[in-house]
Every structure is written in structure tokens, then in C-alpha cells.
Amino acid sequence: MAFTLKILGSSSATPAFGRYPTSQLLQVEQDYFLIDCGEGTQFQLLKYQCKINRINHIVISHLHGDHFYGLVGLLATMNLNGRTEDLHLYGPPLLSDVITSQFRCSETWLIYTVHFHVLDPVQQVIYENDVMTVSTIPLNHGIPCTGFLFQEKTRKRRIKKEALPEYISPHQIKRLKEGKDLFDENGTLLYHNADLTLSPRKSLSYAYCSDTAYYEPILEQIHNVDLLYHEATFMNSEAERALKTHHSTTHDAAQIAKLANADKLLIGHFSARYKDLLPLLEEARSIFPNTQLATEGTTISLAD
Amino acid sequence: MAFTLKILGSSSATPAFGRYPTSQLLQVEQDYFLIDCGEGTQFQLLKYQCKINRINHIVISHLHGDHFYGLVGLLATMNLNGRTEDLHLYGPPLLSDVITSQFRCSETWLIYTVHFHVLDPVQQVIYENDVMTVSTIPLNHGIPCTGFLFQEKTRKRRIKKEALPEYISPHQIKRLKEGKDLFDENGTLLYHNADLTLSPRKSLSYAYCSDTAYYEPILEQIHNVDLLYHEATFMNSEAERALKTHHSTTHDAAQIAKLANADKLLIGHFSARYKDLLPLLEEARSIFPNTQLATEGTTISLAD
Structure with a gap:
């Protein structure tokens, strides 16, 4: 069972200190899910030698630019690479229009098929195969925004x-x-x-929660998750700013991990005001010790 | 007199080997011109410590994605940085729509003013001040595409x-x-x-010609230019492909530089098929010896 996460971008709204906007690549067996696609995602995929044409699902949490401005370039590169396999794209309703309009103005015609799946900001299963399901996690971010829960199905004895x-x-x-x-x-x-x-091996699960303010309604859905990625844009001293901008602090992320009884917490989506990320890590660990920074290149394998 | 060019991206359609899509930054006295803005331009501006908010003009040659997919992210970052100065954006008619639609869907409202100047594919002066003019150079690229000629005015004795x-x-x-x-x-x-x-010091000039097939009608406009950037996507062995895709070979670029009596030639917009660029440089130099590769970070100052 391959169940491996690679972090491609850890920055919030603006890039800083070599940190890229949000993107992650999750492999679950034969499926490769690109989770958000900020500007420069295709450079990071190249840098970490991830095979772009293996990606068969792209899920976009919401339409703030740092989560999707890299999508049109990646789709164009797949085209220029001669991709023929279908691609499944999941995102808010307007995503399809905004991508299509860019291709139209540059007279780009894709030679592969993109199946666009509209995400509504409610809990729904968006993908299922023999071994896993992917569900959306409604978040609290001012504009429609969903996280994603990747769950291995109950395994056999x-x-x-x-x-x-x-x-x-x-x-x-x-x-x-x-x-x-x-x-x-x-x-x-x-x-x-x-x-x-x-008895069967424990089924694996990964929850991606970004962007969001502190939001306890997600707890039921992510209870006992093996790995939780929760944004932690700010340190606790910026709690007021976090509230105002619908983001979380390190304490918020750690508190959610603790209440959800997660096994491990990854924090990311760091504000450009922080050059050194260790203080953010320490703050989160003071509440939830098994925390790690989701910096570029970090790879976590959940499988045995 | 400051007249300095910094190369930010040298790759053609897809990024490769650490090379970014096309972008250049030209400073002429107090004016900073960003010339094309491929994906990741804002990362390169950060890397080379160029002050993003000093840019007051952005010129976009044409609407192939590798020349403008970084624009929306850069404009958004200027906004988040608190920019208040007006920005002048020059590009093909559809550029304004495609940027606006992306901002609309992410509910982004700019706090500074962008003056959009439509470029038609004919020769026209698009900017003029006391010391310089900027004119478009109609190119031959299948879709409407213009180069740019940056010319210092005749200097005083x-x-x-x-x-x-x-x-x-x-x-x-x-x-x-x-x-x-x-x-x-x-x-x-x-x-x-x-x-x-x-007698006055010689007036300086820089011509940016990308993307284009070999196209002699530009010669009259770029005659005696100090510095010529001409795309050289392919080696000469790919001349047929160059013709088909409306691009140039190393020989094409060098021949144009020679016929134009340019002082110096910069070649760029390299195909992802070339890891080693030295053979391209050698090919160009065999026709026009004073040629240089326009690789990332290259800086050329034309002033005394």
C-alpha cells in the first residue's frame, strides 16, 4: 500500500524565502492527487522529480490565487508533453470558466480530456475506488472552501x-x-x-484542511485521522489578524489536532512575515507535540 | 544614465532544467519595465532582489501562456504588498479580460490603479518621456505578437x-x-x-524580439541597435520545426543581428529539449560572434 504525501509549497498568499504557494502531491496506490496548485507548482514537481503525467486527479480547495494560479500552466505543460490520459479536476464552480477563458485567449486546445467536477461547500464523496474514498471537508474561510479527507477503506483480514x-x-x-x-x-x-x-491493518487516512479559521465542526469528520494538515498562517500573537482574515494560528491548528485525536499534525501556509519557522513549530508543539512543518520537499509515508 | 537589463526567464513553452518561462526587467533611469511575465516571474524577482513595487510598466508581447501566466500572481502580490502607485500594463486586447476574470472569481480587488493600454500588432510608440521612447515591433508568430524597442532619445551635447x-x-x-x-x-x-x-554620447537602444519566426521586416526598425534580444528556441537542425511553430533557430537570430548591424545579441526562449545550451551559443556565434546566452540572472548594463 503506497500512501505518500509530498509537500510542494508551504507559503500563504505571497511567496517568500524560497517558499512556494500551496500545493501537495498525494499518492494512494495507483492514484496521484495534486492538492491545490499555486503558482510555480509545475516547477516544484520538476524539482522533486515527480512525474507530471502520472497525476490523474487535481483537487482545488478554493479560488484564492495562491491555491490555483499554477493550474493553467500545469495543464498547458501536460498538453505540450503529449498527455493523452484523462484528468479529473475538482474545484469550485467558477474554476472551469477561468481556466477555459485563459486557454481560449491563447488559442490553446487540449489534446487530452479534463473531466471537471464541481465542488459545493458541503460534505460529499467526490471519488471512490476499491481501496479508498475522497470526501470534501467544508471549511470556514469567508469564500466557499473545502478541505479533503483521503481515507483508505476498511482493509481485509x-x-x-x-x-x-x-x-x-x-x-x-x-x-x-x-x-x-x-x-x-x-x-x-x-x-x-x-x-x-x-485483524486487518489499520486503514490509513489523511485530512487536508486549508484555508480555514479555527472551526470545530470539522472535528467529527477528521476524528482519529492518521495525518492532519492544518493551515497555521500566523503565530498566536496574530490571533486577531487570523480571525479577521479567516485563517488559523499555530495554537488553532494544534488544538484541532488534539481534539480530533490525530496521530500527527503538519502545519503550513505560513505568512511571508516569518522567515524563521521554528517558533511556529514550537508554539504548535506546546499543545500538540507530534507536529511537523510542512516545508517544501517534506515527504511523509503513512504505509507500513 | 541607468540602462540595465536583467534576465528572469529563458525557457520556452515549458520550464526545464531550472529555467523559467520568459521574463526580463529593464531599468531606464527611473522607469522599470517588466517585459513579459511567464509563470514564476515573481519568484525570480524575489530571488534577484528586484523591488517589485518599483516596476511601473509591464509589457506583454503576446498571449501564449509562457509569456503571461505569471502576471495575475504578480499583480496580486503587488496588492498584498500595499502598492499604491499606478501601474501601466500594455498587451493584446484580451489580456485585460483574462486578468479581470481571475480577480473577479477570487474576489480580489486591487487597491492601486492599473492603466491598461491595448497593443495592436502594428508599429506604434506606446510610451515616451523626456529621455526615451518605447515602440512596438510587429513580429511573425501565428498569433498577434509584438516586440519592443526601447530607445534613448538623441542626447544633448x-x-x-x-x-x-x-x-x-x-x-x-x-x-x-x-x-x-x-x-x-x-x-x-x-x-x-x-x-x-x-558631441553627445551615443543614444542607447534595446530591442526585444520574442516570439517570432525569422522575419526581415523588423530590420529597418532595429538597425544599429546596441542590444538585440532575439528568440532562438531551436538549434539549426530543427529549422523545419521552427518554421512550423513560428519560432527561430540560432542561425535565424544571428542572421537578424548581423543584418541589423546590432552591437550585441542575446539569445533565449530555449526549448526544453536542450539541457546544455553551449551548442546553441556556438551555432549563433558562428554567424554573429558577439552573442551571449540570456540565462536567468544575466545582467547587462548599456550605460557608460
């Missing part, structure tokens, strides 16, 4: 190979993985499931 | 300080600088101008 009888069919293995006991043709119990299997 | 008489009025100095002789109240010749002045 693991086979105790050493306990298996010599002869066992693929059908019986399938039943065992589903938690069922094995019977013979006459309905007589052969094996208790618990004797031949182990 | 220089005073030979050591030859001046003891008593001389500001009015007489002004006449001398204008090339006139000095007479007394009765119309009697006092001094020949040539005895008290030196």
Missing part, C-alpha cells in the same frame, strides 16, 4: 500463512479475508476464521 | 567644462547643450558651439 491447511482454494482464501469461517460441502465447520487470520 | 568662460548663464548653457552658438545682445557671435561642447 490478513491470512496467517503458517496456520493454513495444506489444501485451500482461492475461494476459501477470499472468504477468510472477508472474516468468514470455512465450512465443508455439508455445512460442517472446518475452521474458525480467527484461527487462520489476523 | 556635452559641455567642455575646462573651455567655458568665467561668466556664463544657465540659459547660455542650455543653448550650448542644444548645439547653438552664443551671441551677445547685439547679435555678435561670442562663441562657436563646437569650441565649448563635445
